[in-house]
Each structure stands twice: as C-alpha cells, then as structure tokens.
Amino acid sequence: MDTAYFKYRLTFFKNVKKGNPYFVGMADGLDLEVEIPKCKEKIKELEDRGYRQLSVWNRFDHAGMADEYNSVYHILSGDAHANKSVLINRHFEHKDGDFNVVFFKDTSIDSMSHYIFLTVETLIESAVILHTELDSGKAEEIRQLHKGYNAILEELSSLSAS
Numbered sequence: 001m002d003t004a005y006f007k008y009r010l011t012f013f014k015n016v017k018k019g020n021p022y023f024v025g026m027a028d029g030l031d032l033e034v035e036i037p038k039c040k041e042k043i044k045e046l047e048d049r050g051y052r053q054l055s056v057w058n059r060f061d062h063a064g065m066a067d068e069y070n071s072v073y074h075i076l077s078g079d080a081h082a083n084k085s086v087l088i089n090r091h092f093e094h095k096d097g098d099f100n101v102v103f104f105k106d107t108s109i110d111s112m113s114h115y116i117f118l119t120v121e122t123l124i125e126s127a128v129i130l131h132t133e134l135d136s137g138k139a140e141e142i143r144q145l146h147k148g149y150n151a152i153l154e155e156l157s158s159l160s161a162s
Contacts, residue, residue, distance in 0.1 A: 003053045010039040
C-alpha cells in the first residue's frame, strides 16, 4: 500500500508541476522540488526492500476477498470504465429484432436490483467485520439484521415468482 501511495503522490505532484489547469494554485502551497524527489526516494527504498505495488486482484486476494473481486468489483468496474457490455446496456434499445441508439436509456428498478443487492450485502458484511474487529458487541445484532433482510428477500422472490 505504501508503494502505491507514494506513486500516487508522485503522479499528482508531477501533474501539478506540469501546470495542469485543474491544479491551479496548488503549486503555491507545495515545494515540488522537495516533494517529487522525496517520493521517488521513498518508492525506491520500498521497492529495494521488496515492496511492490500490488495489482487490484492481488489486494483483494491478500485480503481474502476473491469472491468480492469476482462479483461486486467486476460489475462496478465495468460501469466505471464503460466496457462494451455496459455501453450496450446503457445506449442500445432492442425491440422486435431491431435496435435504436439512445443517449440515456430509461432505467428500471429491476435492472438496478443486482447493484442494490450487492451494495447491501457488502455493507452488511463490512459492518460485521468492523464490529467484530472493534469488539463492539454489535456484530451478532448485525448478523440477525442480515438474517431478517435475507428473509425479506426470500419473501419478495416468492411473491414475484407467483
């Protein structure tokens, strides 16, 4: 993480130094002639000690979150980076074997339900982990809320199936 942090800062400082118009005024509060070499030195020091910047997959894998990477992250990355399937879903309307290209397609709740489900699941699981680690005494209460949430989902699923 430290290597990624210093590489991020180095890129930021270099862009400020180049005169990126979105960073106007920031250079005034920074000593870039000191900060840039300091970041480079820190990166070299970390890499010499074997600390390399991990890929996104490696960060998830090391955290024991391969399932999250292969589901939530994968889906949200497609949306964030506008891959081909996301562009088709957003801008093509299919009807009667033909299609229209649209700027903004209407979005239904049904088409967003998987995002809602994944977000709720991630938040609940994160809350359990956080409360367990902090020993707050609330982790079991959150697990029970999760069971209630799952019961509601099952009931909704059975209603929509009938």
